[in-house]
Amino acid sequence: MITIKDMADMLGISTTTVSNVIHGKTSEVSQKTVEKVEKLLKEYDYVPNNSARSLTQKCSKIIGVSLKGRKDQYDNIIADPFFSVLLGAIESEIRRRGYFMMIYTSDDISELIRNILTWNADGLILLGILHDDFVKIKSRYKNPIVLIDSYAPRDIMNYVNVGLEDEKGAYEMTVHLLERGHRRIAFLADNMEGVDYIRYIGHQKALARYGLKADSKDLLIIRAEMMEREASMEELFYLSRNYTAFMCCSDYWAVLMMSYFSDRGVRIPEDLSFTGFDDVLLSRIIRPALTTVRQDPAKRGRLAVDTLIKMIQEEEIPEWDVKLPVELVVRDSVKTISAYGNPERSMEPERGIDDGTDE
């Protein structure tokens, strides 16, 4: 590997001059010297040593990206189509902007922190991080952070949340189910710390609008690893008799469950309706096609990177808590229940109650 010093020696000039040419500070270097150096740069295809660079400068050009290390049958969260698309978009954008990406999928937050610090990452993108872990990271790591799909606490500064209209999405989906006559709806969430919590609020508001009250026993918390345990699925299968609809917080789970349920003879949507969240490719391909809430993960990934780099370069900090739009996508996984089936309940919303949209 050729170094700046090598080239300086070859031309009989100093390393500073070579460095200046490389950085385009041509106003300080004579035209003649510039040409000589540039010729050499091309000839030897000079590549700077980034370790040396990040040692002298405060920035490393590295952006760390962390995913929760969910262990499902496919061994890793990257297998979730939503995350993989998002991740792909993040990677492209980081590269396009001249930065480098380092990924961590560990659950071990101390290890994550060590990794970031050891490389002195310029910024961090955290996907689906839990509150306590975020606080832990914040206490050690002082560079900019962008959150995606995490619950954003108001008492911590210097970070941006690139979120969704989660509440609105869940609200609209619940209204959709209600309008189709569903009254016994299970809400399936991952945990109550992140976006699922906000979505649940939207769900509650929609129920309230229809004069119904959310019952905590209809809130089913599903940990990712449960999706693979036969026993857990069996339990869900048993519970499903109490409901006409399963409202899931991700397409991935909805699709997995639909597959499991239909293998056991449940007709979808005749016996049980399903809805998802994300609108991944899968949802369009399976039959019945999944009714879901669409988001644009590629756009979201790009925005996250763009925002982070703005913060790193200390340009104006954009909105503190962005909410990207979502859209209800109606397909075939929700049955319309005739009013006769639920004669005791009106299908009209009651008046004068919060309509549940975000702000």
Added chain:
Amino acid sequence: MITIKDMADMLGISTTTVSNVIHGKTSEVSQKTVEKVEKLLKEYDYVPNNSARSLTQKCSKIIGVSLKGRKDQYDNIIADPFFSVLLGAIESEIRRRGYFMMIYTSDDISELIRNILTWNADGLILLGILHDDFVKIKSRYKNPIVLIDSYAPRDIMNYVNVGLEDEKGAYEMTVHLLERGHRRIAFLADNMEGVDYIRYIGHQKALARYGLKADSKDLLIIRAEMMEREASMEELFYLSRNYTAFMCCSDYWAVLMMSYFSDRGVRIPEDLSFTGFDDVLLSRIIRPALTTVRQDPAKRGRLAVDTLIKMIQEEEIPEWDVKLPVELVVRDSVKTISAYGNPERSMEPERGIDDGTDE
């Protein structure tokens, strides 16, 4: 951030001694000093600066991972479930072994090379790389390389291919189709440079065993971007009338096509049979469930990393061209065609011809 020098000053000792304690060279340091230093290390939660480390040492602890930058509707190849699972396994293993992973999904090989060189990556894992690009990388980058799903040329040294029994898989799949009475089979490949070429050889051998000859017009080369172009799909749709089976080189494509075709009224497998390769989750979930060739991407990812690290640490170099096992998984996407439909051809293989298994 606390440095070695800070700690040395605090204790009134030299940086060398602190460094020795950190590296466990306790035989060279007195017990008393070791304890003092270790106390400080804990107290300040010292994290070494890896830029500085990789500057003095020849190794950076970075492993570069490159994917071809396929652009499909989901904007990135990471969205392919096979790749995402593989990638997840690679990431976990790299982390577990104390290394760091940098990902590149660019098609621009010069950029990839610059990235590797600028960080002085200790090793490289290339997924689905084309021959010419591989040669280009090899000419500039001298550290160990592991290939996955790439055609491994024999004239280049110092790399290992972590492959599959591709030929055997395609052979068995073709035999399966033939035994079910199919005679008009289209072989759908990405390109003829990588593993698809080897799979095609297996396909040819199986045909030959049954006294049939592969016809080049039955080899359909599908570029990834075509999957999203309505016109290309329309053309495929038109072509499909000539066949009773589509043998695809990836589950992802098979599933996409099945969805497209069935939306257009094609009954699967009654009108057209489909087979895939990989056995991703998707293939089990869609209906009809896809008949495919199973591989274990998690195992493959781990092996790739393990092999690369062995090469980096100059332990014994393992097999030059590993072939991990594959397994035919029969599901519901292949129709059994009655012998009456193809009376002119025997369904018994001819004798005395190469049976097409790998070596």
Added chain:
DNA sequence: GTGTTATATGATAACGATCAAAGATATGGC
């Protein structure tokens, strides 16, 4: 007391790039 070995520690120079400040050269005005 001398020499040998082992143990513990320190001084110094890399590694490759950047930056501030100082030095060198050329140009112009008087």
Added chain:
DNA sequence: GCCATATCTTTGATCGTTATCATATAACAC
């Protein structure tokens, strides 16, 4: 010729860590 200014170039320190070599001290044998 002298000084001022502008243009170009070099010197030397710095970043945090590690490696090499040297030094200091202690322990031991003879």
